[in-house]
Every structure is written in C-alpha cells, then in structure tokens.
Amino acid sequence: MKCEELLKMLNEYVDGTVDPTVCEEFEQHMSGCNPCQVVVDNIRKTITLYRNGEQYQLPIPFRDRLHSALRQRWQEKRK
Amino acid sequence: MVTVDESELVTRAKAGDLEAFEALTTRYERRVYTLALRMLHNEHDAEDVTQETFMSAVEHLDGFRQESRFSTWLLRIATHAALKIIRKRKGLDTISLEEATDPAPDGDTIPHPDYIADWRQSPTELVHSREIQRLLDEALETLDEKHRLVFLLRDVQGLSISETAQTLGLSEPNVKVRLLRARLLLREQLTRKLGDARTRLIRNHNH
Numbered sequence: 001m002k003c004e005e006l007l008k009m010l011n012e013y014v015d016g017t018v019d020p021t022v023c024e025e026f027e028q029h030m031s032g033c034n035p036c037q038v039v040v041d042n043i044r045k046t047i048t049l050y051r052n053g054e055q056y057q058l059p060i061p062f063r064d065r066l067h068s069a070l071r072q073r074w075q076e077k078r079k
Numbered sequence: 080m081v082t083v084d085e086s087e088l089v090t091r092a093k094a095g096d097l098e099a100f101e102a103l104t105t106r107y108e109r110r111v112y113t114l115a116l117r118m119l120h121n122e123h124d125a126e127d128v129t130q131e132t133f134m135s136a137v138e139h140l141d142g143f144r145q146e147s148r149f150s151t152w153l154l155r156i157a158t159h160a161a162l163k164i165i166r167k168r169k170g171l172d173t174i175s176l177e178e179a180t181d182p183a184p185d186g187d188t189i190p191h192p193d194y195i196a197d198w199r200q201s202p203t204e205l206v207h208s209r210e211i212q213r214l215l216d217e218a219l220e221t222l223d224e225k226h227r228l229v230f231l232l233r234d235v236q237g238l239s240i241s242e243t244a245q246t247l248g249l250s251e252p253n254v255k256v257r258l259l260r261a262r263l264l265l266r267e268q269l270t271r272k273l274g275d276a277r278t279r280l281i282r283n284h285n286h
C-alpha cells in the first residue's frame with residue numbers, strides 16, 4: 001500500500017468500517033510510515049475536538065423569548 | 080438537574096410536566112443553537128431554527144416514541160429546519176442539495192496533507208478553551224458549504240454515512256468523498272495552529 005492509497009481509505013479506517021485484510025495492510029503501512037501515522041492521529045483528534053467542543057450560549061434575550069414562547073404554547077396545547 | 084436521566088424527563092414531559100420539558104430544553108438548547116449557527120453562519124437564522132425546533136418538539140412530543148434519544152430527535156428536527164433555510168436562500172424549494180451545491184459531478188480531488196506534526200496538547204486539554212472554539216469555527220468557515228454540511232452531520236452530529244446521504248439528498252459515494260475532503264482540510268488547518276513545529280514531518284512524495 002502506498003501513502004496515496006492509504007489516504008483514500010482513511011474514512012473507512014478512522015470509522016472502523018474497513019475490511020479486515022485492508023486494515024492489516026493499512027496498519028502495516030503506518031508502522032513503516034511516520035507521516036501517515038501522524039495524519040491519522042491528527043484526523044482522529046480533529047474529529048474529537050469538533051464533536052466534544054464547547055457549545056455556544058444562547059443570547060440571553062433570545063433565551064428568555066424562547067422559554068416564554070414554549071411555556072405559552074405548552075399551556076395552549078394542554079387546555 | 081444534571082443527574083436526572085434523559086428518558087425520565089421525556090416520560091414526565093410526555094405526561095404533561097412543563098418543568099421537565101423546560102429542563103430538556105435547557106439541556107439541549109445550546110447544542111441545537113450551535114449546530115444551527117454552524118450550518119447557517121447567521122445568528123438570527125440560528126435563533127429561528129432553535130425556536131422552530133423546540134416549538135415543533137412541543138407539538139410532536141406525543142408522537143415521539145422513545146426508540147431514539149431525545150437529543151437525536153431534536154437535532155434531526157433542527158437539521159431539517161436549517162436545510163430549509165439554506166434551500167430558501169438558494170431559491171429552491173424541493174430540489175436536492177446535490178444539485179444546489181454541486182451542479183457539476185463531484186470532481187473532488189483529495190487534498191494532500193502538507194503540515195504534518197504531533198499536536199502540542201490532547202483534545203481533552205484543548206476542548207474547553209474559548210480560543211479553540213474560535214479556531215474550530217474559523218476552520219469550518221473556510222470549507223465550502225457542501226463539505227461543511229457533510230462534516231457537521233456525520234462527524235459532529237454523529238449520523239451514519241447513509242443517514243447523512245438521505246438528509247442531504249446526496250449519494251453515499253458523494254458523501255464519502257466530501258467527508259474525506261472536509262476531514263483533511265480541517266486537519267490541515269488545525270495542525271498548522273496546534274501542531275508542535277519541532278515534530279513536523281516532511282512527506283516523502285516518492286513513497
């Protein structure tokens with residue numbers, strides 16, 4: 001396997017959906033190719049960071065409006 | 080409130096307990112808002128989507144069967160509401176985003192990793208910093224919409240490839256190509272900022 005081919009299989013490898021024989025080749029390549037190993041590690045960290053990153057706070061006036069609209073709709077619906 | 084289990088809150092809300100519903104709202108409103116903001120890049124539109132999502136949850140709570148997580152259900156509503164706005168912006172009603180964002184067949188090439196280095200800190204150390212949040216958003220903003228949406232749905236929201244394809248009206252191979260490109264582009268940018276220059280590696284192109 002070459003770096004180029006590894007790159008094409010990156011999604012499947014990172015997501016754990018790669019075919020076992022391909023996976024073996026993939027890992028064999030990585031053990032002899034430091035750059036590919038680091039790229040895979042960087043990608044994993046990139047995804048983790050986006051997935052677990054901080055969420056934005058709602059602007060307070062909007063949050064107040066939202067909750068009062070919800071309360072109102074809730075009451076109407078349950079009359 | 081953090082200790083109360085999601086499904087218990089849902090059960091109570093379905094039984095008519097407003098307080099439980101508000102607790103659920105408080106728990107997930109930031110996720111919904113952040114997703115909408117990242118999809119739409121506009122605070123006003125993100126507020127509209129957030130409001131529409133929770134209003135729709137009030138409306139359809141009775142029909143929500145607790146087979147999926149409540150948060151998954153909410154985020155799905157939010158995604159569709161945000162996509163509706165994106166389509167409207169493009170002046171489209173029903174045409175799929177495939178045509179909207181990609182008139183020509185996808186000729187995406189794979190971007191080659193250039194800056195390759197270990198990160199100075201682990202994601203766990205980085206995750207709560209404001210500065211990182213800004214960095215993540217700046218990197219996301221440099222992506223085309225077609226790459227950004229696929230990345231947000233698949234990697235941030237955690238949809239499967241096939242769910243992402245269905246939601247966006249794309250083929251699965253197209254989703255995969257876009258996802259790969261998005262991941263590589265984001266990796267490149269984050270590593271330039273977060274990488275340890277001393278560990279930088281140069282790829283051997285003849286390899």
Ligand SMILES: [Zn+2]
Binds near residue numbers: 002006033035286
């Ligand atoms: Zn390699």
